Amino acid sequence: MPGTAAVKNIAGTSVKxxxxxxxxxxxxAINESKLIISRSGYTTIMDLVNLQKSAVLVPTPGQTEQEYLAGYLSEKKYFYTVRQEDFSLEKVLINFEKSSLLIPVFPADDYKKIITSLPGLLNKKL
Known part of the structure; x- marks a missing residue:
């Protein structure tokens, strides 16, 4: 929450x-990090792309846009995605190291096109 800047360190790791x-x-924090684990919201994706960072995306359950976007970007091998109910930090760290992701290198405007087309795509699937 805004105004709450508490940091939790996980014992035995460099995870914050x-x-x-x-x-x-x-x-x-993104610039200093080797790996980012985050939700797959539009703003987060845009920040990661602009900063040329890999990430593990954990879509918020029930947030169709986040689930779709995380799945799409995972299929393209831009980000590693794991469902919240399947999340295990140990497994994520191991699997991320094994993955061969491509750092997104195209303009953020391309992502904007994808995201702005989401409502139409989702309505067609329903």
Whole structure:
């Protein structure tokens, strides 16, 4: 939540869990990180693409847009995706290291096109 900047360190790892970060803090954290584990929301995806970072995406259950976007980007090998109910930090770290992801290198506008077309695509599937 805004105003809550507590950091949880996971013993025996270099993993840090942030509840909330300002825009400046999140950009710094992403730039300093080897791996980001995050939700698959539009803004997060745009930040990751702009900063040329790999990530593990964990879509929020029931958020159709996040589930679709994470699945699509995972199929393209841009991000590693895991469902929340299947999430295990140990397994994610192992599987991420084994994956051969492509760092997205095309303009953020391409992602904007994908995301703006989501409502139409989702309505067609329903």
């Amino acid at each position: 869990v942030h509840n909330h970060l300002s825009t400046k803090e999140i950009n710094n």
